[in-house]
Amino acid sequence: MWNALLYHKPTGVIESHPDPEDPFFEEEEWEELIEKIESDEHNYIPFEKMDSGESFQLMEDFTNSLTDTHFKDKLLHQLSNRKPFQNFMHTVDESEYRQDWFDLVNVLTTHDHTLKWINNK
Structure with missing residues (x-):
């Protein structure tokens, strides 16, 4: 299941990635996307998880x-x-x-x- 679901304000694109704290998280697989999000963090709005x-x-x-x-x-x-x-x-x-x-x-x-x-x- 996706842990991070973020809306990119300038483009309207929704990005998602698994929880980096998950023991099965494979950082190499998601490194590029996470760096992209972190470098433009102020333009992303996170969605809340379902209760x-x-x-x-x-x-x-x-x-x-x-x-x-x-x-x-x-x-x-x-x-x-x-x-x-x-x-x-x-x-x-x-x-x-x-x-x-x-x-x-x-x-x-x-x-x-x-x-x-x-x-x-």
Whole structure:
């Protein structure tokens, strides 16, 4: 998941990169982008991360969009029990829907955060 999501005011471009504090972060892969952002920091506006309620709603929306009723029921069960975030992610990670989940997260979070930012400016 992307940790930094930034809007570049002069160009309207949205840049993103993973959390540099993440133990699996590969600095070499993102060094050029991070240097670009740091060198023009005053022209970037960071987006806020989703809160847990928004994240949970995203998981529910994804689950309800599934046509595979068996897998859908499995995820609904995960969401209604203890540790819903952890169990949902583990279940999706081990499924054929893993890429669908990540595609949805990337599209919706970028779009939603952009609209929130525009509406608050």
